[in-house]
Every structure is written in C-alpha cells, then in structure tokens.
Amino acid sequence: MTRPPVINVSETRASQTSAEDVLIDLTDIELAYDVTGRAPFLALQDINLTLNTGDFVCAIGPSGCGKTSLLRVLAGYETPTYGSVSVDGRPHTKPDAEVGVVFQQPNLFPWMTIEKNVDFGPRMKGVDAHQRRQRVSRFLEMVSLIEAAKKLPHQLSGGMKQRAAIARALAADPKVILMDEPFGALDAFTRESMQMSLHNIWKKTNKTIFFITHDVEEALLLSTRVILMYANPGRIVENIKNPFSKKLAETSPTELRVSKDFIEMREYLVRRIKESGEY
Amino acid sequence: MTVQTDRPPIRDPKGKPKGNLSRKTSFRLFNRALSFLAIATALLLWFLVTNLGLVDPLFFPSPQSVWAAFVTIVQNGYKGRSLLAHIGSSMWRLLIAFTMALGLAVPLGLASGYFKPVRAVLDPFIEFYRPLPPLAYYTLLVIWLGIEDASKVALLFLAGFAPLYIAMVSGVQRVPRDRINAALSLGSSQWQVFTQIVFPSCLPELFIGLRTALGFMYTTLVAAEMVAAVSGIGWMVLDASKFLRSDIIFVGILIMGVIAIILDLGLRWLQARYLPWVGKE
DSSP states (O other), rough: OOOSSSSSSHHBBBOOOOOOGGEEEEEEEEEOOTTTTTTOOOEEEEEEEEETTTTTEEOSTTTSSHHHHHHHHHHTTTSSSSEEEEETTTEOSSSEEEEEEEOOOOOTTTOHHHHHHHHHHHHTTTTOOOHHHHHHHHHHHTTTTTTGGGSSSGGGHHHHHHHHHHHHHHHHSSSSEEEEEETTSOOHHHHHHHHHHHHHHHHHOOEEEEEEEEEEEHHHHHSEEEEEEETTTTTEEEEEEEEETTTGTOHHHHHHHHHHHHHHHHHHHHHHHHHHHOO | OOOOOSOOOOTTTTTBHHHHHHHHHHHHHHHHHHHHOOOOHHHHHHHHHHHTTOOOTTTTHHHHHHHHHHHHHEOOOOOOTHHHHHHHHHHHHHHHHHHHHHHHHHHHHHHHOOOOHHHHHHHHHHHHHTTTHHHHHHHHHHHHHOOOOHHHHHHHHHHHHHHHHHHHHHHHHHHOHHHHHHHTTOOOHHHIIIIIIIHHHHHHHHHHHHHHHHHHHHHHHHHHHHSOOOHHHHHHHHHHHHOOOHHHHHHHHHHHHHHHHHHHHHHHHHHHHOTTTTTTT
C-alpha cells in the first residue's frame, strides 16, 4: 500500500455532479480486442466517467493504460464492446462534428492552406460564406496565425501546425475537444508557450476539453480534473479535482511549478504511475 | 522551418541568395555543368569518330549529316508529310489514349481502392493483362480494329490504363486513417470524405502513375508505329531503315528522346505547380 499523500487527495476527489451540466457521459465502457489463442485483450474495462461543460480533464497513466483507446471511443473511432457514450444526452457512436479531435501529429490536410484547413469544418456544415470568413479569422487570430493564413502546412513549424490544428478543431464548433498528447512532439520551449496559449483559449471559449498527456506537470498546469489510468485491464484508478487549475491566472507556471503543494501533488501522481509497475 | 529544396533559390529583397541555400544552389549548378560536359564530350567523340573515318557512315552517320537530314526533313517533310505532321499524328494518338486511360482509370481505381468488391471484380483481369507484352495482343487489335489509328489508340490505352489504375488503388489504400478520422470529426459525410479528402490524398500517387503510364505508352507507341502504320515518328524510323537511311533513323531517335523528356518535364512541372506539398508532409 502507498503512503497517503501529504495533501489530502480524497478531499479533492471529484464529487458527483448534478445531472444538468453533464456534457459527456461514459457508462460501463469496455473495449476488448480478440487475440488469437489467448483471452481477449481488455484495452478498457468498467470505465465510468462524466465530463461537465467547461471541464478540462487530463488523462495520465503509464503507456498502454488505454488513454488513447478511451479517446478513440469518445471520438467514435472505436465502438466499445460494452457500455455507451453519450454527448449532451444523445448517444454518440460515430465520429461527427460534436466531438472535435486534435491528434498527436497535426494531421492538417497538406494540400489546403492554413485558412482552408480551419475553414474545413464550417464548410462541411454548410455555414454561409460570410460567417465562415469571420470564424476563420477569429480562430486564426486566437492561435496567432493570421500571418500564415495563406501558407501550406509544410511551410510551418511544428508548433504552428499544432496551433492550426487546434484552430481547425475550434472552428468546427464541437461541444468537446479531445486532444491526444498534442504537444508531445514539440520541443520544451514551444511546448510551454503552447500550454499557455491553450489555457487562454480554453478560458476564452469555455470549451470542454479531454486531454491526454504523459507529462504530470502539464496535466496539473492545465486541467480542472486529472484522471489516472492503469493498464491490464485499462481502467481509471484516480479521478482527482485539480487544486491548481484556477491558479494559473494569478501565478506564472514557473512559480506554480516550484510551489510546495504543486510538487507534492506531482510527486504523488508520479509515484502512483510508477506503482502500476509499467512506467 | 521547412526549407524548399526543389525550387530556384529564394532571394531576399536585396537580391542576394540566402546563405544556407547558396551552397546547395552552387552544388546543383556544378552537377548540371557536369551533365553538360558529359553531353559535350559524347558529341565530340561522335564527331571525331565519324569524321576521322573510323566507322562506316552507312551505319554511323556523322553529326553534320544527321543535322543535314534533319534540316531536309523539316523543310520537305518525309514521304509526303511534314515532320510536324508525323510528330503530330503520334502525339494525337498518345493524347487520345492518355485521356481515355485517365478518364477511366481514375474513377475505377478510386472505386476499387474504396470498395473491396469492385476491386475483387476488376483485379483478376487487370492482373492478367498487365504483364503481357503489348505487342503480343497488338496483332489481335489490328485484326479487330484495322491498321489505322483505332488499333493504336486501343493499344496505348491498355498500356496506360494498368499503371494508372494500380497507382490510384494504392493511393486510396495509403490515405492515412487519421486523416479520414479528422475529416469525419470536422463533420464530413462519407461522400465528402471521398471527394474532399481521399481523392486529393491520391493525387501524388496519381502523378507517379501518370509518369509511369506515359513512359509505357510512349514505348508502346513507337513499337506500334513500327509494326503497322503509315504515319508517325516511329513509322518514319522504320521506313528509313528499309532504305538504310541511318541519318534519318538518327534524327527520328533523337526527336523521340527529346519529346519523351519534354513530356516528362511537363508532368513534373505540373506536379511542382499544383502539388507543392508532396513529400513534405
């Protein structure tokens, strides 16, 4: 057994919320893959999770714990073998514009300019041209890419591409945005500035975000809630309300990182990940 | 930042080449100079060997006589038709067959790549005829369609169809799954995914297919004109050989080579112009 953390985690554990502001509801999700000659591999088991409107939920855990599987189920890319996903009260079984996705690789459409990439979602929805122009410039401005509007993705740096991918997801106006380690491939400096701009975008748009990361610090800086997952079977073992989520407004990330509470929380989570034995 | 490599050097407003590109550029210039030097050496050797009387001009004409033959053909034509008419009739066959192959192979290839049953129906036939030497079934085509253009166009069409079709199928299969997922999560319907994402994603493969197909068709064209024809640049060469006019044979071969290079350059130019992102994703 682990020593209890220095700060009382159970107190910060997310309390059951009232039904009205529940946006995403995952009930008893199981995702099993058939393995020839062996018992099926349980990528996910007994996943029960709700996301409220405006939540910023970070999923952390050792590799293979099912974070990405969970995201793919949420997105509708994978059909769970058991259980259900609902978005805003309606079952969500196929990918659609309700649930936006930002991938680890920017995944922009290489033949479209940045502007056209951002415009893709509104265009597919049949938004009229005038509104589309407004939306595109609004989100390009939000990610500081106005200057790159007419460029092709290959002409941009990694960080710029990922910002364009975020703008593209936002422009489609989804109810929730899923992000799969979007900053994982970026260098440390770009990564930090991306974290800050994502935080600001989140505050500005009040979007619900589900964010996968292997970086505990990133999770604590950005999220309102952290879920910790373990592998074999992939399951949620902690669902913690993040006490630092609102502090980023008054404290710089650099200060926050060295504060005593923050370090204790970080060490606790890192230890919990190590305990899984698969870190 | 991505540095464009296959383009002329980017110049800053003052007109000086940018530092890191100038080395690359001079390297390219050096290689180009080497190519020209090699060509010049070959021409010089040709000139020397023929003019010193080391070979029989009947088999190996001198550059001057080839040039003279070229000038004569340009001025007087060959066997009642101008040189441009010969080239034109070859290119016309090529163009018709190319357009037909493109028009049919692209939709069929897309459909085969996207829907397995379509592929299951088409693949056996295409896999059967694709490795056959075109001239093997050319005789049949001539019997069916006659010695005029129809049989040649059909032959060229068959030569070009397979590589284009195969390129499209593999293009569809190589579309990254997450690219399609991204489009779906931005609200695309299946049909929109097909037209807006899958098709443009295949364009790089299509261009590879176009270049392969054009190469196949061109070789087949010359061969076809040599077997049964009354006009065309391939026919001109064969006809000249009957009279041991090696100077004209040389002219014909050089023209064929130059045309092939121009066609391929044209396709490459189109690709650089319209698909600048290829290979830089």
